[in-house]
Amino acid sequence: xxxxxxxxxxxxxxxxxxxxxxxxxxxxxxxxxxxxxxxxxxxxxxxxxxxxxxxxxxxxxxxxxxxxxxxxxxxxxxxxxxxxxxxxxxxxxxxxxxxxxxxxxxxxxxxxxxxxxxxxxxxxxxxxxxxxxxxxxxxxxxxxxxxxxxxxxxxxxxxxxxxxxxxxxxxxxxxxxxxxx
Amino acid sequence: xxxxxxxxxxxxxxxxxxxxxxxxxxxxxxxxxxxxxxxxxxxxxxxxxxxxxxxxxxxxxxxxxxxxxxxxxxxxxxxxxxxxxxxxxxxxxxxxxxxxxxxxxxxxxxxxxxxxxxxxxxxxxxxxxxxxxxxxxxxxxxxxxxxxxxxxxxxxxxxxxxxxxxxxxxxxxxxxxxxxx
DNA sequence: TAGGCCATGTAACCGGTTACATGATTAG
DNA sequence: CTAATCATGTAACCGGTTACATGGCCTA
Numbered sequence: 001x002x003x004x005x006x007x008x009x010x011x012x013x014x015x016x017x018x019x020x021x022x023x024x025x026x027x028x029x030x031x032x033x034x035x036x037x038x039x040x041x042x043x044x045x046x047x048x049x050x051x052x053x054x055x056x057x058x059x060x061x062x063x064x065x066x067x068x069x070x071x072x073x074x075x076x077x078x079x080x081x082x083x084x085x086x087x088x089x090x091x092x093x094x095x096x097x098x099x100x101x102x103x104x105x106x107x108x109x110x111x112x113x114x115x116x117x118x119x120x121x122x123x124x125x126x127x128x129x130x131x132x133x134x135x136x137x138x139x140x141x142x143x144x145x146x147x148x149x150x151x152x153x154x155x156x157x158x159x160x161x162x163x164x165x166x167x168x169x170x171x172x173x174x175x176x177x178x179x180x181x
Numbered sequence: 182x183x184x185x186x187x188x189x190x191x192x193x194x195x196x197x198x199x200x201x202x203x204x205x206x207x208x209x210x211x212x213x214x215x216x217x218x219x220x221x222x223x224x225x226x227x228x229x230x231x232x233x234x235x236x237x238x239x240x241x242x243x244x245x246x247x248x249x250x251x252x253x254x255x256x257x258x259x260x261x262x263x264x265x266x267x268x269x270x271x272x273x274x275x276x277x278x279x280x281x282x283x284x285x286x287x288x289x290x291x292x293x294x295x296x297x298x299x300x301x302x303x304x305x306x307x308x309x310x311x312x313x314x315x316x317x318x319x320x321x322x323x324x325x326x327x328x329x330x331x332x333x334x335x336x337x338x339x340x341x342x343x344x345x346x347x348x349x350x351x352x353x354x355x356x357x358x359x360x361x362x
Numbered sequence: 363t364a365g366g367c368c369a370t371g372t373a374a375c376c377g378g379t380t381a382c383a384t385g386a387t388t389a390g
Numbered sequence: 391c392t393a394a395t396c397a398t399g400t401a402a403c404c405g406g407t408t409a410c411a412t413g414g415c416c417t418a
Contacts, residue, residue, distance in 0.1 A: 118268055
């Protein structure tokens with residue numbers, strides 16, 4: 001999914017500046033399944049404006065820097081809806097944790113424990129965030145996605161909790177390297 | 182996680198050629214949490230060899246092209262284990278499906294149904310693959326990861342099955358655009 | 363007064379993909 | 391006869407990140 005479609009999606013929920021778009025994609029309703037950086041937001045917004053998909057209005061604020069607020073246009077919305085209509089690509093998923101887990105017998109209990117705890121902490125934080133999304137807005141589709149995310153992440157966390165010991169046991173077994181040293 | 186560590190991890194499970202590494206990362210035990218292409222495998226293998234992390238032996242086969250079989254060295258294994266020891270980065274997750282879902286009210290029931298069915302099909306296939314991994318090998322850590330994956334993907338699929346109708350309902354509601362056209 | 367937040371933007375860089383080149387063998 | 395599998399490799403390209411530049415305000 002390209003940055004353009006993502007930004008259009010965010011702007012379709014409401015006007016925003018580049019800075020706000022970044023926040024939204026990092027902390028808002030979209031944050032658990034996308035991510036973009038300023039380095040791609042600002043150039044894309046510029047391109048979006050020249051293409052007529054968004055318009056821009058500079059707002060002066062006192063005590064804060066000027067703000068360039070972007071709004072999606074009808075052409076932009078049309079572009080976005082037609083992008084939505086093409087069958088979505090499969091989820092992209094990469095997990096370093098699972099690489100460590102699958103190599104559990106090569107690591108030490110310390111390393112493994114640290115990796116598990118880090119992951120559990122992240123999962124808990126993400127769950128908390130996903131849940132809080134529902135309190136902040138009552139958009140039905142956002143609720144559906146939030147519950148979906150909650151369900152899946154909860155299943156993830158539950159498995160980790162219940163099988164932490166089993167994984168630790170694999171990391172605890174004697175390593176061939178240790179005997180030789 | 183860089184290609185280098187990933188290839189080292191695969192070679193740590195056994196000798197392999199570039200072609201086999203690709204297969205392994207696409208269909209094997211690693212396939213559901215990583216992916217790499219030839220364009221990154223072959224150059225990385227070359228670099229790995231000059232760095233002394235792997236050795237290479239060319240095997241002639243009759244009826245098939247020559248095969249360059251790579252083996253991890255002790256230095257390579259050491260490099261890999263030390264890479265494993267640094268706390269793993271968070272999972273990378275991107276979902277176009279969720280973008281469509283969160284914009285359900287902008288799409289048509291047809292588009293939504295297609296997206297859901299595609300996803301469910303993919304999930305079922307992935308589940309099947311994850312389960313089959315356990316029958317092919319009895320490496321304990323691989324089993325742990327496989328059960329983990331199964332659990333999470335199963336939760337995903339279950340939610341989709343049970344809440345498909347709710348999402349469809351959101352896509353079915355009248356769109357503002359339709360009234361105007 | 364140091365650091366964090368607000369706010370925009372650019373340039374260099376990089377990891378990785380896509381597409382291509384090559385070619386023999388086997389299965390349908 | 392076509393398509394797929396086996397097998398290695400390169401070059402162009404590309405999307406996106408990182409790091410930097412700039413600067414005022416507010417809080418600790």
